[in-house]
Amino acid sequence: MRTDIFARLDREPEPPKIEVPRMTRTRLALFGGTSAFYLAIVVAVLLSTWLVTLDWKIMLFRPYQQWPELHAFLDYYVVLGQRGPTAVMVAAWLGWRSWRQHTLRPLLSLGAALLLLNVTVGAVKLGLGRLGPHYATQVGSAELFAGGDIFPSGHTANAVVTWGILAYLATTPRARRYLSALSAVVALGVGLTTVYLGTHWLSDVLLGWAAGLLILLALPWCEPVIAVAEAWILGLRDRLREQLRARRRLVPSLPVAAGGPVPGLFPQRPTGAEEPVREKVGAGSGRAAAGRAAGLPTPPLAPPRTHHAVRSERSPVGPAGSRRPPHSRPATGG
Numbered sequence: 424m425r426t427d428i429f430a431r432l433d434r435e436p437e438p439p440k441i442e443v444p445r446m447t448r449t450r451l452a453l454f455g456g457t458s459a460f461y462l463a464i465v466v467a468v469l470l471s472t473w474l475v476t477l478d479w480k481i482m483l484f485r486p487y488q489q490w491p492e493l494h495a496f497l498d499y500y501v502v503l504g505q506r507g508p509t510a511v512m513v514a515a516w517l518g519w520r521s522w523r524q525h526t527l528r529p530l531l532s533l534g535a536a537l538l539l540l541n542v543t544v545g546a547v548k549l550g551l552g553r554l555g556p557h558y559a560t561q562v563g564s565a566e567l568f569a570g571g572d573i574f575p576s577g578h579t580a581n582a583v584v585t586w587g588i589l590a591y592l593a594t595t596p597r598a599r600r601y602l603s604a605l606s607a608v609v610a611l612g613v614g615l616t617t618v619y620l621g622t623h624w625l626s627d628v629l630l631g632w633a634a635g636l637l638i639l640l641a642l643p644w645c646e647p648v649i650a651v652a653e654a655w656i657l658g659l660r661d662r663l664r665e666q667l668r669a670r671r672r673l674v675p676s677l678p679v680a681a682g683g684p685v686p687g688l689f690p691q692r693p694t695g696a697e698e699p700v701r702e703k704v705g706a707g708s709g710r711a712a713a714g715r716a717a718g719l720p721t722p723p724l725a726p727p728r729t730h731h732a733v734r735s736e737r738s739p740v741g742p743a744g745s746r747r748p749p750h751s752r753p754a755t756g757g
Contacts, residue, residue, distance in 0.1 A: 443528075444591065446643040454640040461633040468553075468574070468626050471565045478624040479563055482556040486619045497616045504578030504613035509585040510537060517592070527653045529592050535645045539638045540584050547634070548572040556621050575630030576623045579614040583635025586610060591639055610635065 444450075467474040487494055502508055510533075517529035553574035554566040567574075586606035593599035614628035623631075 443646050444643045450640055450643065454637065457633050457636050457640065461630065461637065464626055464630045464633065465547075465551075468551075468565050469567065471563070474626050475565045476563065478556075478626055481618060481625055482559070482621065485621065487621055490619075493619070497619055501578060501613060501616045501620065503586075503609055504582040504617075506537075506577070506581045506585070509581065513585050513588065516589075520592075527656060528649060531649045531652055532592060532642065532645075533588055535649060536584050536588050536638055536642060539641070539645075540580060540635070543638070544575060544577055544580050544631075544634050547575060547630075548577070553624075553627070556624060573623055574627050575634050576614060576617055576627040577631065578617050578623075579610065579628050579631030580635040580638075582606075582610040582613040583632060584638050587635065587639045591642060 464474070514530065514533060517533055520529045521527055549572060551574050552568045552570050552572070554560070554569045554571035555573045558571065559566050560569070583606070586609045587603070590599050590602035590606055593602050610632065614623075614632060617623040618625055618628055
């Protein structure tokens with residue numbers, strides 16, 4: 424019996440059909456109220472109202488100097504609002520859920536939410552161009568259209584969307600309540616941490632909370648597009664699988680006998696070269712058998728042919744004795 428975790432996961436029943444959130448009246452009312460709050464914050468900053476004055480009071484108070492013992496911890500805590508690390512962590516969890524539930528909807532929903540976040544928040548940041556507290560030039564000014572990119576707070580909006588998507592994709596009401604509370608605490612803490620560190624105005628954080636909440640509330644409008652994208656991706660996967668199976672069926676399989684040589688590994692002599700020898704041997708044996716049947720004497724067998732060495736293989740033989748001709752006298756001078 425297999426006891427590993429994958430065997431246990433394979434025996435688990437399939438999850439029930441997941442209900443896709445719809446744009447209900449309550450959600451529409453929340454979307455409208457959050458949109459009004461969003462516009463009110465933008466107008467208040469544009470007109471340099473009391474909200475800008477409050478921004479400057481908090482900035483001059485310098486919370487990071489009032490409570491320096493929190494600085495080390497909050498430097499790490501604010502990472503929960505950075506897009507890169509949080510997107511990787513949440514995508515890993517949603518990828519496991521996609522594999523278990525046999526659907527791409529969790530990952531596609533995260534991708535759609537992050538895409539909306541980059542487009543909407545990025546456009547407002549670049550359009551208003553507000554400078555941060557550390558780069559402010561004039562006390563009491565809203566610091567708009569000065570080439571900055573901090574309004575609304577990207578850390579805050581990303582914390583709302585990245586952790587709120589877990590509550591949006593929850594399959595049970597109980598899990599949705601717990602995850603909603605967890606994401607609200609994380610997003611609230613990340614926003615206030617940026618104010619403590621002096622990297623954002625308070626109005627930046629308020630607008631970041633509203634921007635992230637608007638994206639989560641608008642996600643049901645993206646569900647039809649997510650369903651079409653999922654069907655297209657799964658259809659493409661099935662077509663690729665069929666093509667691979669078809670290619671495997673077209674490859675011929677050559678069976679090899681057990682213990683026999685692999686075909687094509689050792690070259691063999693053509694069969695046509697052996698036929699003349701077989702014919703000669705067969706003809707000679709047939710004539711000998713016919714002679715024995717008729718009572719004729721069997722012709723003697725030809726002696727075996729010996730191998731004669733060619734000239735290049737013979738060893739040179741020299742004449743024996745002296746090479747001088749007989750009865751010759753040595754030539755002398757006397």
